[in-house]
Amino acid sequence: MVSFAGYSMPLQYGDLGLGESHNWTRQKASLFDVSHMVQHRLFGPGAAGLLLRLTPASIVTLQPHHSTLSVFLHPQTGGILDDTIVTRLGQQFFYLVTNAGCRDKDLTYLNKHIKQWHEAGGEAVSWEVLENWGLIALQGPLSASILEGILVDPLDINLKGLYFGQSKFAQLRLPTGEPSAPILISRGGYTGEDGFEISLPPDISVSVTESLLHSAGPEKLRLAGLGARDSLRLEAGMCLYGHDLDDTTTPVEAGLSWTIGKDRRIDGGFFGDQVILRQLKPIKEGGSGVGRRRVGFIIDGAPAREGAEIVDLEGNVTGKITSGCPSPTLKQNIAMGYIKNGLHKAGTKAEVVVRGKKRSATVTKMPFVPSNYWKPS
Structure with a gap:
């Protein structure tokens, strides 16, 4: 157990090592307790308009029971105050999940x-x-079959037709055999694998968790902690706020320009829009561009950790690592960081200073491991 954002959190469980837990998730299924995350409901006739101001997301075109990754923006600088998942549950009703460390x-x-x-x-x-x-x-990969095993009415929610970024309310069977109240099930997660995030009222949080574990059995489903969660999300090229994102970094610098809706690029209207819209345009087109970009790296030798300097082949400092670990899937050392614009193209050679020694590094496209999200074929 470790202290994290004011909670005592499981780093790993005794039955599997970090690498084993990571691989178990890729091959079978793992259950992560992420109840430290902050869940919000935002509703009313002004809810969509407020979100249009705070985030660059295409809220107007977001359909009911669809989600999008977005960011809260600084009013002047366009820096990222936090990243968030926004789910539209109704015309005037939104569900948001934000980070515990930013509560x-x-x-x-x-x-x-x-x-x-x-x-x-x-x-x-x-x-x-x-x-x-x-x-x-x-x-x-076994998540859907495991969840289906405790659905009270499998016809109530067609998991084959519930795709990544979509959600549905459904009843789950509790250990007593009784049905739960309708609970929100969202297809997605933080590992690059198929899966679900399940929002649970306090009175049934433990019982639904027990129901999943008992129904699937330990040959299919194991508990997993923060250690495996971190290596899985890094292989999937996903950011961790406070490490790969902060309020001095804009979505464009962070490689999150895709969170800026196409309609928002024309009309703006969100916090920091003047800064962000200028960054989207290269200097030759009248924009400002950006001075740095978030990229992935394959590292030779010892793994590069957060804070390690990135240098070019002449020894000039060109950036900094923000996350890094050995990849259990690739059996290579991977990392993420920010590098000077122009040096960010895949295949570019660099070096990373690890414990005073320079290690060879290659800029690499992310995700490092192909994602297996459930999407229409």
């Missing part, structure tokens, strides 16, 4: 800007933090 900052941010929204005459917005709710992530 106090996010709550202050939302309080402030909801208040300013109303003071400026914006339509009514109500906001609720789902305190003490559970959130579990069922991840891996």
Whole structure:
């Protein structure tokens, strides 16, 4: 157990080592307790308009029971205050998940800007933090069959037709045999594998978790901790806030330009839009471009960890590593970091300083391991 964001969290469980747990997730299925994440409900006639201001997402075109990764933006600089999953549950009803490490900052941010929204005459917005709710992530190729095993009515939710980024309310069978209340099941996760995130009211968080574990059995499903979660997300090329993202970094620098909706690139209207829209355009087209970009690396020799300097072949410092670990899948050392613009193309050679020694590094496209999300064929 380790301290994380004010919680005592499992780094790993005794039955599997970190690498074994990682591989188990890729081959079978793992269950992650991510109840430390902050779950929100935002609703009312002004909810969509508020989100259009705070994020660069295409909220207007987001369909009911569809999700999108987005970011909360700094009003002036366009820096990333936090990353978030936004799910539209109804025309005026949204469900958001934000990072536990940013809880106090996010709550202050939302309080402030909801208040300013109303003071400026914006339509009514109500906001609720789902305190003490559970959130579990069922991840891996066996996830769908395991979840299907405890659905009260398999016809209630067609898992084959529920694709990555979509959600549905359904009842799950508790260990007593009784049905749960309808709970939100979202297809997605943080591992690059097929899977689901399940939002649970406090009174059934433990019982639904037990139901999944008992129904699947240890030959299919194991508990997994933060260690495997970190190596899985890094292989999948996913950012961890406070390491690969912070409020000095814009979505364009972070390689998250795809979170900026096509319609938003024309009209703007989100915090920091003047900075971000100029960064999207190269200098020769009248934009500002960016000075650095987030990229992946394959590292020779010892693994490069957060904070390691990136240097070019002449020894000039060109960037910094933000995440790194040995890849259990690839059997190579992988890393993520920011490098000077122009040196970010795949195949570019560089060096990383690890414990005072330079190690050869190659800029590599991400994800390092192909994703297995459930999508229409």
